[in-house]
Amino acid sequence: MAMQITTGTSDLRDITKMERIGAHSHIHGLGLDDKLEPRANSQGMVGQGKARKAAGMILKMVQEGRIAGRAMLFAGPPSTGKTAIALGMAQTLGPDVPFTMIAASEVFSLSMSKTEALTQALRRSIGVRIKEETELIEGEVVEIQIDRSLTGATKTGKLTIKTTDMETIYDLGTKMIDSLSKEKILAGDVIAIDKTSGKITKLGRSFARSRDYDAMGADTKFVQCPEGEIQKRKEVVHTVSLHEIDVINSRTQGFLALFAGDTGEIKPELRDQINTKVAEWREEGKADIVPGVLFIDEVHMLDIECFSFLNRALENELAPLVIMASNRGMSRIRGTKFRSPHGLPVDLLDRVLIVSTKPYLEDDVRQIIQIRCQEEDVTLDDESLNVLTAMGMQTTLRYALNLISCAHVLARKRKSDTVKVEDLRRSYTYFMDDKRSVQWLKEQQGALVFEEIEGNEDVPMDGST
Template sequence: MAKSLGLETPFAMIAASELFSLEMSKTEALTQAFRKAIGVRIKEETEVIEGEVVEVQIDRPAAAAAAPKTGKLTLKTTEMETVYDLGAKMIEALAKEKVTSGDVIAIDKASGKITKLGRSFSRSRDFDAMGPQVKFVQCPDGELQKRKEVVHCVTLHEIDVINSRTQGFLALFTGDTGEIRAEVREQIDTKVAEWREEGKAEIVPGVLFIDEVHMLDIECFSFLNRALENEMSPILVVATNRGITTIRGTNYKSPHGIPIDLLDRLLIISTQPYTEDEIRKILDIRCQEEDVEMSEGAKHLLTKIGVETSLRYAIHLITAAALACQKRKGKTVELDDINRVYNLFLDVKRSTQYLMEYQSQYMFSDTGEADEDDANAMVS
C-alpha cells in the first residue's frame, strides 16, 4: 500500500498495542500517529548562481594567522562570465567540495551551499582516464543568477518535534520525541494555514494504518471518532482478525471489537480464504525466495497441509523441512522431510486436540477432576 502511494504521500503504520507505552498518554501517541500521516509540501523560491568554473584563485598569506585567506572565482555560462570575490567561508566550502576549473557548480545565495553538478563536456578530454562517478553536463546557458523553486516534503509531526525543543533534529533521529504541548501544535497549524493561503504550502493527507485495532480501548475509539472529523485528517485503514468480541474498557460486545458508531463510519473490506491454486503459487514463490529446492510431491503435500491447517503454518514448514533435508545431506526436499517436520511441529488444531486429551495433567485445568487431596495440599 505504501509503495503504490508513491514517495511523497506519507504512510504511517502502528500496531494498536504500541499506544499503551509508559512514556506518553494514549491520546498523545494517537495524535502523533495522525500527524505523521499528514504531509506538507512547502514551495520555496531561492536565488541560485549556476555556471562553469573557469578559474579558482586562492591567495594564502605567508604567515598563517596573520591575515584571512582571500580569493577569486571566475564563473561562466554560454552567454556571460563574471569574477566573484570569495570570503573565508566560501573558500572552505570550495575546498571541501574539491571544486576545480572545468566543474559545473550551483551556489545557493541564501545559505552559501555549493553543489557540484558535474564536469563540463568541453573539459572531457583533459584526462586520459576518469572514474565511473564523474558525470558530464552541458555548460549552463542564460544568466548566471537564476530563481529556482524548491519543494520540500515534510510531515506535520516532524515540524512539531523540531519546534517543540531546542535539539529537535536529534529527537527526530533518536525517536525520543516525548509529549508535545498543545500550544506548539496550535501555532504550527496556524502557520501552515497562513502558508496555504499564501500559496507557499500544500497539505497532503496520507494514510494511517492501525494493525490489531481490537486492542484499542473505548477512550482511543472515542478519540478516533473526533479526529476523523478534522478537515486535515488522513485516510484511516484498520485491520483486525476478531469476530464479535468485547470492546476493551467496557462490558459490551460488538463486531471486530470496534464500537458500532465508529464501525458505521468505516467501509468494510471482506476477505476470502485462499484457494488451493493460490496457496500453491504462494508456496512456490516462498520456496524461490528462501532458495529451497522442493520436489513436486512435497509441494503438493505442503499445499494440502496449507488448505487443511493454515497458509502460515505451511510457510513455516518450508524452512523446517529444508533444515531436515540438510541434516540428511540431501539437495531436494522430499515427502519424508515434510512428514518428519509435520509430526515434530503441531498446528493449532492438533495442539488444541492434544490439550483436550491431556487436560487433567496440566495446571489450572478446567475439568475440575483434580483430586481434592492435591488441592488441599496446595492450599496448606
C-alpha cells in the same frame, strides 16, 4: 593529555550487504493495471482481487486529496493478506505521501497518554509540502584560484563558472573556499550553489572533460554543461509531517529532538499555534497540505476511550485517511461489557468503509509459496511444491511459509540445493501447527499447569476485564 579512543581491531574486513527478508518484503505494490483492475499475480500480490481493487480506488482518491478524514476497515480471517494490502498501498503512494503504520497495542504506552499517542500517529500521517524560492548559481567550474597569505591564516580566491551562454568570475571568502575543498570540487565539475545558505551541490562532471583521465571511478556521473543564465531563481519543494513541526517547536534543542526519539507529550496550545501558522501558509500559497494514511493493525485492541477519540479526530480539518485491520468477529469492545462486530463500536463502524478479505484458494496459495521461495532464494521441486500447498490448505498459509526456510536448512544438511518432500516431512514433525497443538494438549489429560478456569467461561481473549 587527550584520551585515545579505540574502536576495536583495525583489520581490513570484506563488508557484504546483508538483506533481511521480512514477512512482506516481496510486496512492491497493489498489482493493479491503469484501469485499477487487479492482475492475477503482480508486484508480489496474489488473489484478493476485490479487496485490492477497493484499496486502489481509495488510493486514487487519496492522491486527488478527496478522502481525508475518512476511515476504512479491512476485516477477514487471519492470513488473508490484510497487512499485505496495507503495505502495497504504502508502496503505491510513494515517498511523498506520509504513511504511518502502528499496531493498536503501541498506543498503551507508559510514557504518554493513549490520546497523545494517537494524536502523534495522526499528525505523522499529515504532510505539509512547503514551497520556497531560492537563488542558485549553476554552471561548470572553469578554474579555481586560491591565494593564501604568508602565515596561512587568511585565504582568498576566485571561482570561474560558465554555462553554454556565459562565463562569470566570483570572489570567494574563507568559508566558501573551505566548502569547495570539502566537496573536492575540481575544474570540469558541474556544481550548484545555494546563495542563501552557501550550500554547494556537486551535480556531476562535464561531458566535455570526460577524456581528461584514462581511468575514472565507477560512481563518476557525467552531465551536460548547463544552459542560459548562471544565476537562476528556482522553487524548492520539501515535505515534512505535522508531527515533525510539532517536535521541532516543542523542544529547546529544536530539530535534534527528532533524532532523540523521546518526544514526550506536546502541549495542545503549541499544536493550535502550528495549525494556525500552517493555515496562513496555505492562504499565502507557501504550503499545501498532503493528507496521508494512518494504518492501525489489530484495531480491536483499542479501548472505548480510543474509539471515542478517533470519532472526534476524524472530524478534524487536519485528518488523514485512517485504515484499520481486524480479524475478530462478534467480540467485546475493550473497556465495556458490550459485544460488537469486529470489536469496534457501532458509531465508529457507521463512519467506516468495510472491505472484506476471504481465505485464499489452492492456486493462490501455490503462487504465494512460489513468490516466497524466490524471495528467500529457495528451490522447491514440483512434488514438494504440491505437498507444501496441501499443507497450507490443511493448516494455515503462515505455517506453510514458515516451513520453507526450515526445510531449506535440512536440505543443505543433506548437501542439496533443492528442497525435497523428505525435508518438508521432517520439518512437519519438528514443528507443530495450531490444530496438532490442540490435539496434543488434549492427549496430555491435565498434565499441564493451570489448565482450567472454573466458573468463568466467558473470559475475554485480550485479557481485559
